[in-house]
Amino acid sequence: MSVEPFDAVDVIRTKRDGGAVPEDALRWMVDAYTRGYVSDAQMASFAMAVLLRGMERDEIRVMTDAMIASGERMSFDGLGKTTVDKHSTGGVGDKITLPLAPLVASFGVAVPQLSGRGLGHTGGTLDKLESIPGWRAALSNEELTAQLAGVGAVICAAGSGLAPADKKLYALRDVTGTVEAIPLIASSIMSKKIAEGTAALVLDVKFGSGAFMQDIDRARELARTMVALGTDSGVATTALLTDMNTPLGLAIGNANEVRESVEVLAGGGPADVVELTIALAREMLALAGLPDADVEGALAGGAAMDAWRRMIVAQGGDPDASLPVARETHTVTAARDGVVSRLEALPFGIAAWRLGAGRARAEDPVIHAAGIDLHAKPGDAVRAGDPLFTLSADDDARFERALAALDGAYEISDAAPARAAIVRERISA
Structure with missing residues (x-):
């Protein structure tokens, strides 16, 4: 039986006391956890120490690299096209990947968009696309490469071989109160994106009510950390800090977000969705030359x-297939004349989730037709009795809890609110 070169307790103590973990010890910790030598209890203790004490830039780089090394690393070198990807930290009504990937691919750039499923109030890109009859998320590496060579854009599920250490650590963070640790968020996102093999990456880092990071300063720190990680790993990386205080677009759900994405691709769609799609496309295409x-x-x-x-x-x-339509709808109307002054993203995300558009557990099914369609956004004038938003579900018993989530989440005032830019900052190395 081989003797392990390090001791997990020593690594935990180093971080607990505010020290930097040496590179070889940190690489060992990630590897030993992936193969089951380091226990969940020990890794949970280490994750909490990171949350409380932080990590130096070099430690985050090593942690990310160790998670990449735990699995396979894809390569698109033989493709003959520049590859560029986008990652969003998630929000309410964030369907931007759907119009963005084909838009960028139409310029001859390859977009390998390995996406995930929704959990909680933020929807998953794959769940949205599975509203389309026949569409499948699971592709082999050979199918993925062939589609990139031909079509230029792929939106599919990430293979289980990419950064398995991250999958194991992500599940642990979820149940130990350590999700918010910026070094662990950054290494989680970037280990998968770097392992995916893209040459360039644009990050859409959101802040505000409906975002993972509600505070803009924390979102900026996360963006800078991820841009540094990408740059250090040889991936051209930039980030846009974007506002997620109000839902993006008018559709929140799955099938209705696909409909809205198709409107954007047809040259229409809501102004905010178009604005962010164009901003991210320009950023991606600039990195692609x-x-x-x-x-x-x-x-x-x-x-x-x-x-x-x-x-x-x-x-x-x-x-061309018809998308699913909900059996039941409920429309909320304006109680007075005025201007919509506030529409808070998080409660609308929670309401859509309660209608069945999201899942509480990874194994839960998603109801593709469930969701919310907004009829007015902040700045829009309404008259008493005008529709504000429509809830859709397959079971009208879901409306009560969805409406409870929306209590106090929107406001009609006499004056229009100041318009805030969606893209607040650009961050590069």
Whole structure:
């Protein structure tokens, strides 16, 4: 029986006392945890020490690299195309990946968008796309590469071989109160994205009511940490800090978000969704060496829609099929004349989740037709009796708890609110 070169208790004590864990000891800790030598209890103790004491930039780099080394690392070197990806930290109504991937791919750039499923109030990209009849999320590495070579865009599930250490640590953080540790969030996101093999990466780091990071300063720290990690690993990385105090667009759910994404690809759609899609596309294309790409022209001229249709068909979906529609709806109307002054993202995300659009546990099914359609956004004038939003569900018994989540979440005032920019800052190395 081989003797382990380090002791987990020593590593925990070093971090507990505010020290930097030496590189070889930190790499060993991640590896030993992945193979089951270091226990969940020990890793939970280490994660709490990181939450309370933080990590130096070099420690976060080593931790990320060790998590990448725990599994396979993909490569698109033989593709003959530049690869660029986008990662969002998640929000309410955030369907941006859907129009963005085909839009960027329409310029001859490959977009390997390995996405996840929703848990809690933020929806998962794969759940949204599974509203489309026949569409499948699981692709082999060979299918993924072939689709990137042909269509240029892939939105699919990440394989289990990428950063297995992260999968194990992520589940542990979820049940030990250590999710919020910025070094652990950054290493979790970036280990998967770097292992995915993309040459460039744009991060959409959200702040506000409906975001994972509600405070803009914490969101900025996370963005800077992730940009540094990408840069240190040879991946060209930039980040946009974006506002998630109000839901993005008018649709919150799954099937209704697909409908809204198709509207954007057809040259329409809500102004905020279009604005953020264009901003992220420009950022991605600049990293891919196309700083002067006519992004608006690709939307208006149909090139992005053509790429979307090819992408859906390639994964077994029917882009012309009818999307699911809920059996029951409930519309809330304005109680008075005025201007919508507030529409808080988090309660609307929770309400959509309670309607069945999200899941409380990883194994729960998602009701694709459930969700919320907004009829007015902050700044819009309404008259008493005008519809404000419509709840959709397959069971009208769900409306009561959804409405309870929305109590106090929106406001009609006499004056319009000041308009806040969606993209607040750009962060680069």
